[in-house]
Amino acid sequence: MTIETQDEQRTATKDRLVAAPISHDVGFLLAKLHAGGSAVNNRALAEFDLKVRSYSVLLLADSGLEPTQRELADFLSLDPSQIVALVDELEKRKLVVRAPGNQDRRAKTVTATSKGSELLAQAAIAARDAESEVLAALDDAEAAQLKALLRKALWG
Amino acid sequence: MTIETQDEQRTATKDRLVAAPISHDVGFLLAKLHAGGSAVNNRALAEFDLKVRSYSVLLLADSGLEPTQRELADFLSLDPSQIVALVDELEKRKLVVRAPGNQDRRAKTVTATSKGSELLAQAAIAARDAESEVLAALDDAEAAQLKALLRKALWG
DNA sequence: ATCAATCGTTGACATTTTCAACTATGCATA
């Protein structure tokens, strides 16, 4: 009873501020869901010694699109120097390889090794579970709708 | 012509990676839209010497809900020590005041001053414009739908 | 009256972000 009382108060006050107008600010909603989401994702990926960042790079490296580091930086909204560090670590673990760009010898494309692809296959399962945990309050149609709206907001 | 050629290539390659499966990962979509969004928001708020963080605190302080610092930390997904720094700065600028908690003398509630409310009224306009810039690709109904889905994902 | 838990605060530490160089390469044109 005593602990329950505390918990009730805690959960009662926990969402008290939802009434504030900031809860209608898209920027805030994105930040909050993203904060919770990356925590869940990082926890799920820790088993594979990956974070959302390295997982994203590995995923793109395995896409067959042979992205250059510059493209990775642009696409992931990261500084090129951060890509260097991420690829360095993945390459050290033999999960990806750097190859000289096909038409541009300045560029380096990042491609997953077979070892990287295998790890990714496992990690992707964990990531999928994490995603459904983050979106647990939405049914399948709503989750799909959310994805579609985010994609449209980003790329029209 | 020369510059146009470069630009065409750049915009052509810019979204090349959208084809990668990561573009269907909600975590990634949230991260990317959030990254772009906070950049736009911070730029819009710079005029008032605010960032999205301090703007959020000011908005909650002005909500009439008299949030405690602990509630602000939970709601904004920040460490309590970060709230201290944010409130310190806003209080130094006479935009908010700390008041002892009503029932709990350990807690401190954060409330906007009239000066804070006035600044907020201006900043809110800039923030609203920034939001519509971020969601420019969505029509009004879609933007409302996106908000509703984000709110449901967060609070059910 | 005591004991564990919570609030705000401080300070240390780690991580992440941002920026300015630098080399090598590419591209356009004089």
Place this chain on the structure above:
DNA sequence: TATGCATAGTTGAAAATGTCAACGATTGAT
């Protein structure tokens, strides 16, 4: 073809942010 300007990757430093452990003051339960 030589020259100048822009770009890819890299390095390293500085700034901003995030994380965490401790502490005094206060609370609430026993």
